[in-house]
Amino acid sequence: xGYDLNFTLIWRHFDKLWxxxxxxxxxxxxxxxxxxVIGLILAVIYVSGGRIARALIAAYVELIRNVPLILxxxxxFYGIPTVFDFAYDNTTSFVMTLSVYAGAYLVEVFRAGLDxxxxxxxxxxxxxxLTPWQRLVHVRLPTMLRMTLPxxxxxxxxxxxDTSVASVxxxxxxxYGAQWINFNTFRIMEVYLVVTGLYLVTGYAILLGLRxxxxxxxxxx
Amino acid sequence: xxxxPTGATPLLRIKGVQKSFxxxxxxxxxxxxxxxxxxxxxxxxxxxxxxxxxxxVNFLETYDRGSITIDGAEVGYRDGEARKRRTETDLARMxxxxxxxxxxxxxxxxxxxxxxxxxxxxxxxxxxxxxxxDKAMHWxxxxxxxxKAGHLPSELSGGQQQRVGIARAVAMEPKIxxxxxxxxxxxxxxxxxxxxxxxxxxxxxxxxxxVTHEIGFARDASHRIVFMAEGTVGxxxxxAEIFSPNQPNERLRSFLGRFSAAHRL
Ligand SMILES: Nc1ncnc2c1ncn2[C@@H]1O[C@H](COP(=O)(O)OP(=O)(O)OP(=O)(O)O)[C@@H](O)[C@H]1O
Ligand SMILES: [Mg+2]
Numbered sequence: 001x002g003y004d005l006n007f008t009l010i011w012r013h014f015d016k017l018w019x020x021x022x023x024x025x026x027x028x029x030x031x032x033x034x035x036x037v038i039g040l041i042l043a044v045i046y047v048s049g050g051r052i053a054r055a056l057i058a059a060y061v062e063l064i065r066n067v068p069l070i071l072x073x074x075x076x077f078y079g080i081p082t083v084f085d086f087a088y089d090n091t092t093s094f095v096m097t098l099s100v101y102a103g104a105y106l107v108e109v110f111r112a113g114l115d116x117x118x119x120x121x122x123x124x125x126x127x128x129x130l131t132p133w134q135r136l137v138h139v140r141l142p143t144m145l146r147m148t149l150p151x152x153x154x155x156x157x158x159x160x161x162d163t164s165v166a167s168v169x170x171x172x173x174x175x176y177g178a179q180w181i182n183f184n185t186f187r188i189m190e191v192y193l194v195v196t197g198l199y200l201v202t203g204y205a206i207l208l209g210l211r212x213x214x215x216x217x218x219x220x221x
Numbered sequence: 222x223x224x225x226p227t228g229a230t231p232l233l234r235i236k237g238v239q240k241s242f243x244x245x246x247x248x249x250x251x252x253x254x255x256x257x258x259x260x261x262x263x264x265x266x267x268x269x270x271x272x273x274x275x276x277x278v279n280f281l282e283t284y285d286r287g288s289i290t291i292d293g294a295e296v297g298y299r300d301g302e303a304r305k306r307r308t309e310t311d312l313a314r315m316x317x318x319x320x321x322x323x324x325x326x327x328x329x330x331x332x333x334x335x336x337x338x339x340x341x342x343x344x345x346x347x348x349x350x351x352x353x354x355d356k357a358m359h360w361x362x363x364x365x366x367x368x369k370a371g372h373l374p375s376e377l378s379g380g381q382q383q384r385v386g387i388a389r390a391v392a393m394e395p396k397i398x399x400x401x402x403x404x405x406x407x408x409x410x411x412x413x414x415x416x417x418x419x420x421x422x423x424x425x426x427x428x429x430x431x432v433t434h435e436i437g438f439a440r441d442a443s444h445r446i447v448f449m450a451e452g453t454v455g456x457x458x459x460x461a462e463i464f465s466p467n468q469p470n471e472r473l474r475s476f477l478g479r480f481s482a483a484h485r486l
Binding site: 118120121123124125126127128129130131132134138139142143146217219 | 279281309310312313314315316317318319320323325327328329330331340341344345375389390393
């Protein structure tokens with residue numbers, strides 16, 4: 001084997017990876033946050049709205065879930081500004097894309113969760129005189145969120161990994177940092193080993209954190 | 222139970238109520254009055270429409286014909302003959318006047334025992350936090366669960382959960398309490414603690430409409446027993462008469478006979 005592992009150059013540029021990891025986390029947190037808002041609003045509209053609203057939401061979910069994320073990223077970053085004649089920076093564009101993408105997955109999780117709230121709990125809410133809105137806020141949503149925690153954890157970790165797609169439009173997140181170091185040092189094996197480790201450790205840390213939340217709050221089905 | 226209360230007009234008046242689920246005619250013209258302070262128990266074979274009737278009383282279920290009034294106000298519908306469904310706000314306001322305790326407890330799983338009770342007190346009755354908290358504690362004490370106020374439903378036994386369910390309903394100070402087989406999901410050894418709470422409420426003069434398969438309890442707790450089968454009221458009388466060996470209603474006799482057979486161990 002003519003390849004000796006040498007990490008010296010990687011450590012010299014480690015700040016690129018570190019800032020990339022921070023940015024990856026920021027992208028994930030922002031997109032998940034916005035995605036949760038989109039998902040919650042659409043899920044509530046879906047379960048209480050009319051047929052047209054349902055059809056539109058279903059179309060959005062199907063569209064997003066059947067198109068590769070990388071294509072959506074290109075479409076939003078290159079396509080939309082061309083058509084509407086404006087420009088935005090690549091990070092904003094990616095956060096928008098991943099939010100819409102996250103929203104589609106989360107609306108599915110939340111919708112299924114709302115459907116799974118036991119009818120008896122809604123009856124109990126009615127029986128003490130709660131209005132439909134109060135039942136939604138105080139009974140259905142809190143129950144649904146606790147029931148969907150396990151599904152949410154998985155979705156969040158996936159979305160964190162999906163931030164790596166931002167590298168294709170030069171958002172300087174972790175994968176992009178890895179590519180930069182690779183191009184500049186040619187230590188291809190070392191840099192991707194280190195980056196893989198970083199994704200692994202961070203993803204696992206996120207999962208552990210969410211599992212702790214689940215243990216505290218989850219109420220199962 | 223003695224001293225049947227008498228009132229000029231009944232608190233709950235059910236007249237000619239009919240209800241179908243698709244092609245199944247579940248309630249075939251029910252007439253039933255419950256006076257203020259009265260405890261009325263409905264017994265009868267499975268599928269006879271007992272649960273459906275109870276759910277109609279606080280409009281968890283719609284009904285097709287007839288009328289149900291509480292204190293003179295029509296449940297669920299307005300405008301007399303036009304039978305327009307009330308608005309959701311209206312329905313919520315009316316439902317707050319009828320308490321319901323469920324077979325499967327239906328406690329809000331994310332709220333503690335105390336919070337299960339205060340939710341309605343603060344959001345529906347408009348009480349302040351402190352006042353609602355005091356009231357919840359009062360009722361938790363009353364059902365023997367003062368030490369469980371901070372527990373989640375999942376941390377309570379079935380009997381304890383059901384007592385919280387009762388406290389949640391009565392804390393709202395409803396005009397009438399509806400109890401649908403509230404002990405049938407409980408282990409036998411937990412049934413007594415729940416029925417004791419119901420008996421103490423009856424002693425306080427709480428108006429109750431009860432569905433139960435606990436025939437002994439029905440006899441002890443009720444002013445009046447209603448036998449319901451196939452969507453109609455088959456017999457209606459004070460317990461002594463219902464359980465009399467001379468009971469003329471044959472279906473009732475055979476229903477009770479099956480019970481005593483099952484209980485003669
Ligand atoms: N939501 C529903 N949809 C369709 N049919 C229903 C529904 N709820 C009840 N029924 C039917 O109505 C009939 C009466 O049911 P109900 O639950 O009122 O009887 P019940 O007297 O309470 O019986 P049990 O003693 O077993 O609780 C049954 O045939 C039942 O299958
Ligand atoms: Mg029933």
